[in-house]
Amino acid sequence: MASIVKLPSGSWRAQVMRGGVRKGMTFKKHADAKRWAAEMESKLESIRAVGTAPTPKGSTVADFIDKYIEETDPVKPHGKNKKATLKRLKSEFKGVLMSEFSIIHLRDFVDKRLKQKTQDGTTVSGVTISVDLSYISTVLHWAREVRHYDVDASIANQVRSGLSRRGVNTRSNTREREATQDELSRIFEAYAKKPRQKIPMPDLIAFALASAMRQEEICKLLIEDIDEVDKTVVVRNRKHPKAKIGNDQIVPLLPAAWKIAKEHIGDRKTGRIFPYYEKSVSSSFTRICKECKIDDLHFHDLRHGAIGNLFAVGLRIEQVALISGHKDWAMLRRYTHIKARDVQKAFNDLIGSQVEKAAGTV
Structure with a gap:
């Protein structure tokens, strides 16, 4: 049974109780309170009877x-x-x-x-x-x-x-674009001719290539999250398909990335390591690529090349995943750049080392 009472303020308070569930709301007009109470009674009765309630009348x-x-x-x-x-x-x-x-x-x-x-x-x-x-x-x-x-x-x-x-394709095309060494050289040379450039883009590009981080991650790194002993940094709220918020990861900064980070920190104790806006970084990179007549290259593509380089120097897939932040190792396969001849060479090297080891024991 609904209860509708007039408050000292002149408003009307409607309350409905059904099956241990209590709902209440205040209205300026008695008619509105009465209408709401009737709808709420119907809704709660429906939930009690069949487990669901009809959608509110007129709701889109x-x-x-x-x-x-x-x-x-x-x-x-x-x-x-x-x-x-x-x-x-x-x-x-x-x-x-x-x-x-x-x-x-x-x-x-x-x-x-x-x-x-x-x-x-x-x-x-x-x-x-x-x-x-x-x-x-x-x-x-x-x-x-x-x-x-x-x-x-x-x-x-x-x-x-x-x-x-x-016949509709719902699978996204995997982007394979990476910066070539020639393109990177042209980009660095073009920035060298801009001494008044406010954002130290050559350093940010070099850091991206050394850390495999996304531009938004680079621009949000905090000095307070640096571990001087282990040479690591916390990447906060790292991109994740299900739970970005709170997905903080401790990531190792390899020598080249560590050196750049320390140079930018200087004597500061707090704040962002690279205090620049990610959109400004992206815009600057896009402009310089256009100036250098480099087609279809994004700042994010530097991450692709960096991950491929980590595999090239011999890091295992689980080690690369720790740096890149990939939860699904299968996603990293496309960065390995493994070719048939690489498998042949790896197998022959393995067999050769085993033969040498066996010969040394004879």
Whole structure:
């Protein structure tokens, strides 16, 4: 039974109790309090009877996305790509009632996306559409499993699994671009001709090549996180497919990286080792590549080359993973640059060393 009482302030306090669950809310008007109490009683009764509640009358898919963001972002902050995607999805489904949201809406959504173009004029990729459906699925599962609303949480995954039957490729192309030695020489020479460059880009580039860190990681390293004895640094909130926040890793700084870091720390005791904005670093690198007529090279590509170099000097995959931060060792295979002739040479060297060892014991 609902209880509605008038407060000394003149507002109205509505309370509903069902199955040990108590809900309350304050309203300025008695009619609003009465309406809310009736809806809440119906919702709690539905949860008690069948385990789920009907979606609020008139609520749209966009409303649910808003509520999902409101509840989850403060707990586990969303990345900029996720925020942008959710904002776009709100616009797509702002007029669709959640109570009527079906697999047909998603079918039509995919049809529309397959005809759309990106800013550079290319067709929207299957990877992008798959991500869209993944975020829709996340919101639906949150509505069903956290808020206990009567929604079909499986429809987005059903449509996503059907993309391949449409002939849509949902696998992203692996980027293999690395900077050549000639390109690096041209970049360093070009920066040498810019004595007024505020950001010490040659040092940041050299540090990236020596540490295999991402530009955002480099720009956020703290002096307080340096271990002078072990020559390590803590990379905080390192990129992770499931849990970036709190994913702090102790990473060894190999000699070249350690030397550059110490030079930039100087006598300072606190603050960022490299106090520069990651976007400014990226923009500067893009400009210099354009000036040097180097096509399709990003600052992040330096990380690819650095990881490959770690394998080239003989580090094992688990050692490289500790430096690069990869949780899945399989992801590192593409950086090994192993060719058939390398396997032949390694095998022959191994057999040769075993023969020499055996001959020495005779």
